[in-house]
Amino acid sequence: MVLKKKLGHGFNGFQVPFIPRRPRSARRSCYSKKSVEDGQVCAFELLASLAGKLLEESESSASSNASEGIRLVNERDKQDEVRPLIAQGIHQGSCAESFFMTDVASQNSTQKSLLRAKTDSVLGCNSDVKAEAFEWENKIGRCSNSYCNKFVEAAGDFRGSYDGNVKNGLIQEWEAGSSGFQRSTLVDKFSLKDQLELRGSTALIDSNSNVKSPYCSESFPSASFSKHGNDIKLGFRDDDENFLRCNEVCTKSKAFRSPQHIAHPKIRKPLLCKYWKSSPKLKECELSRSDVDVKPLHHKRTASHGFETSQHNNLVKRRKFFDRVSRVTSDGGFSSESVSNSPEKGIDRHNPNSSAKLHVPKDSHVKFSIKSLRIPDLYIEVPETATVGMLKRTIMEEVMAILEDSVHVGVLLQGQKVNDDNRTLVQTGISCKENLDTLSFMLEPSSLLAPAAACVGDPSSQCETSQPTRSSEIPVLESGNTDTLHDPSLPTNPGNLIESNHDSTTSPTDTIIENITPDSKALVAVPTSPEALAVVPVTQKTKRAEIAQRRTRRPFSVTEVEALVRAVEELGTGRWRDVKLRAFENADHRTYVDLKDKWKTLVHTARISPQQRRGEQVPQELLDRVLAAHGYWSKHQAKQNGKHQAIAGSVECVQSLVMV
DNA sequence: ATTAGGG
DNA sequence: CCCTAAT
Known part of the structure; x- marks a missing residue:
């Protein structure tokens, strides 16, 4: 059985901007198939069973045209059900969302089955359906074999769908190896919370939500149901240098130029990291939005003191x-734009053939x-x-x-x-x-x-x-x-x-x-x-x-205050430039205006009670000197004309201070 | 470019 | 710290 992710692109009007793509040659092509196990059959039957119930349910509640549905289609029904849907999907330009195909790799090639999850807009919640789904989920959950586990994932997705949390659903990351599948993702399909959770450095990508209404309407994925359409893979993979893989055209079904457009709700951690780590690769893949402005928020400072x-x-x-x-x-994105843009074009919405669809309640998505x-x-x-x-x-x-x-x-x-x-x-x-x-x-x-x-x-x-x-x-x-x-x-x-x-x-x-x-x-x-x-x-x-922004605040240290006080004592309060030169020449971040301002605040600080002072406490001794110097120079402004006078004044000042 | 002061 | 007016 093979679960595939689909991510469509290249469909009418759907563009997947900035999606990097590896050279064709480099893309990995496939997943190996695995023989069906008993458990698989069991699980599948469960699914089928559920599907049937769901369908019934949907029919009974067909009136709610705005419900979300989950459709389980068996290949046998393909001609009847799937095709019309697909065609419609194509015509309406809907994008694929929750979709995955299960290739029940039974020896019997005719036994291919499809599992299709569809989401549509929902206006109501059908508790019965929900209950059913849960039940199903539980059943699945009890399966112990790997196959069933896979279904469990699927179930999780379904549930997610009707819970409205995971529209995109089906994000399983299956890796097919010669030895079988490996779950490469650790998404707990059952915890909704995780659906949108950012894990590690994982970037979250939830593209399909429609925030407009509590219930998002989505387009139905038109999927390729060809049993050989396995080559359609969508989703993000960080493995294999595959940052984002766009689906390949479905080979067998010409009709399926599916617009699958799946926004992966989640980008696994490695993805992001890797992306960053391998800048070269990025380029290679033309990944993204290099246009994105990345203004380093905090600039580094390159500083080197000569004597350091x-x-x-x-x-x-x-x-x-x-x-x-x-x-x-960002309009670009990995994709969901198109998804959200054409939500109303859901395939089945007006399709008579879509009677079988189920309506499942859905929650709002947050984008x-x-x-x-x-x-x-x-x-x-x-x-x-x-x-x-x-x-x-x-x-x-x-x-x-x-x-x-x-x-x-x-x-x-x-x-x-x-x-x-x-x-x-x-x-x-x-x-x-x-x-x-x-x-x-x-x-x-x-x-x-x-x-x-x-x-x-x-x-x-x-x-x-x-x-x-x-x-x-x-x-x-x-x-x-x-x-x-x-x-x-x-x-x-x-x-x-x-x-x-x-x-x-x-x-x-x-x-x-x-x-x-x-x-x-x-x-x-x-x-x-x-x-x-x-x-x-x-x-x-x-x-x-x-960057017209305010300079970062740099509180004066006591040392600086000391230097400032000393300089002012000598030079007076009207010669900030000189003060700067004398005591802060190498402190480029301290301008004479800063010094002047600081002096101003120092004077103020010195005048208020210690309790009212904030920040690093300036020794009272220094504050005393501040007041003394300030007082002195206030009375000797007239003397500051000439340098000599200033010097003389400073001497006088110092003397007076000493006396004090 | 500096200074002085208000914000 | 910023902004400005006045030097």
């Missing part, structure tokens, strides 16, 4: 990363569109003498390392991390009409440390990642830029700081999830293309210009 020679060999410092996955509207996944904070340090090539390589290595760490996808709803993977989307509050705008995804290291809570927050808010991360992760590195202005009085560091400014701020468009429109697009996980990750420092101006 000890660090030179340390090319890379990686910060634990975590980030959100920004989702951007996600993830345009790109960002790789968060990535701090890279290379010597100034490093070549650009080295830098690129270094960055690449870092990126790869991150990906290699088996990234996890975190789901955040309203800033709260959703940890219960077993809950359904609805239960979690992720439904078409709720909270979608507060839903976000992020990448997180599977390994250790929980991401800074700060970042997990509201997608729309900027995560101040630099702060927590900096302190805990790369003290040395970071301090080089900021906090380690060790002794201001010492010669300033010769090295230049190449600061990357667009740290953690996100642009408006970064909001993870935008409103999901009725015609929601498929969830598209577009892996960041490595190239896009280039972190090559750009000129600040350029960056500034491009």
Whole structure:
């Protein structure tokens, strides 16, 4: 028996944009067949039985034209039932959704059977049908042989269908090997919750939902029922370098230019990772949306202080990363667009022959569109003498390392991390009409440390990642830029700081999830293309210009305050440029305006009660000096004209301070 | 480019 | 920190 996934494309108007395709030669062609086992027969019979019941059920409730159906068709009925459907499907341009063919590989070639799951729009829920389905499912579930297990999967899908959770259904990943089938996916067909769950770094792709109404209408897949149409394979596979496999034309049935268009609800973990890991392959397959903009959210900063020679060999410092996955509207997607676009064209809808179809209730589907996944904070340090090539390589290595760490996808709803993977989307509050705008995804290291809570927050808010991360992760590195202005009085560091400014701020468009429109697009996980990750420092101006975002906040360290106070004591409060030159010449991120502002706040801080002060506490001693200096210079403004006067003034100031 | 101040 | 007006 062979279960196949179908993913159609190339059907009237259905385009499967950006679907990479491996060279034909490289595609794997098939699955081996397996002989039927007793258990298989048993399972099949169960299916047939259920089908019959379902059909009856549907007939009795034929009035509900908007119900979803599941159809089980036996090859024998093909002429009667299938064909018309197929034809219709073709004509109506419906896309295949839940569909799989079982090639009951019995020696008797005529015994091919088809199992077809169809989904249609549903307006009602038929409890009986549901119950039936459950029953069936249970039966199947008791089967112990592998064959039955397969059916179990099928059952799960069916159930999923009528439960409305898995329209696409049939996503089983079967791998046929000489020794038989192997389940390559770990999808628990029975847990609906899992249907849309992101596992590991798996990207979720749910493309068929129609968010418009509680019940999504879908088109019926026109499938190739040719028993030899086995070659139609659809779905995503990460194995064999197959990122996404489009179905091959069904050979035997010319009539079946099926528009199968299956959006795989789930992309297995390896997929995403692999994708990222093998950028070359991506190209090869032309995978995707390189057009996707992958703006590294957090820029790395390449910083090297001249005297930080000890660090030179340390090319890379990686910060634990975590980030959100920004989702951007993407029309492309792996596909579901077409699915959702032509939901109303379901095949059977008006087809008299479709009387047999079953109507099964369906839930709304939530569509996600993830345009790109960002790789968060990535701090890279290379010597100034490093070549650009080295830098690129270094960055690449870092990126790869991150990906290699088996990234996890975190789901955040309203800033709260959703940890219960077993809950359904609805239960979690992720439904078409709720909270979608507060839903976000992020990448997180599977390994250790929980991401800074700060970042997990509201997608729309900027995560101040630099702060927590900096302190805990790369003290040395970071301090080089900021906090380690060790002794201001010492010669300033010769090295230049190449600061990357667009740290953690996100642009408006970064909001993870935008409103999901009725015609929601498929969830598209577009892996960041490595190239896009280039972190090559750009000129600040350029960056500034491009990224008009607020600079990251960089609280002054006590050391800096000390330096500032000292400089002001000597130079006065009206010569910020000089202060800058004297004490912060190498702290490129501190402008004279910053210093001026800081002084302003220092004065304010010094005047308020210690209880009201926030942030890193500045020693009272320093604050006292601030007030003293401020007071002094306020009275000597007139003297600041000439340098000499200033110097004299400073001396005076110091003296007065000493006296105080 | 700097400074000074308000936001 | 940002933005601006005034130098």
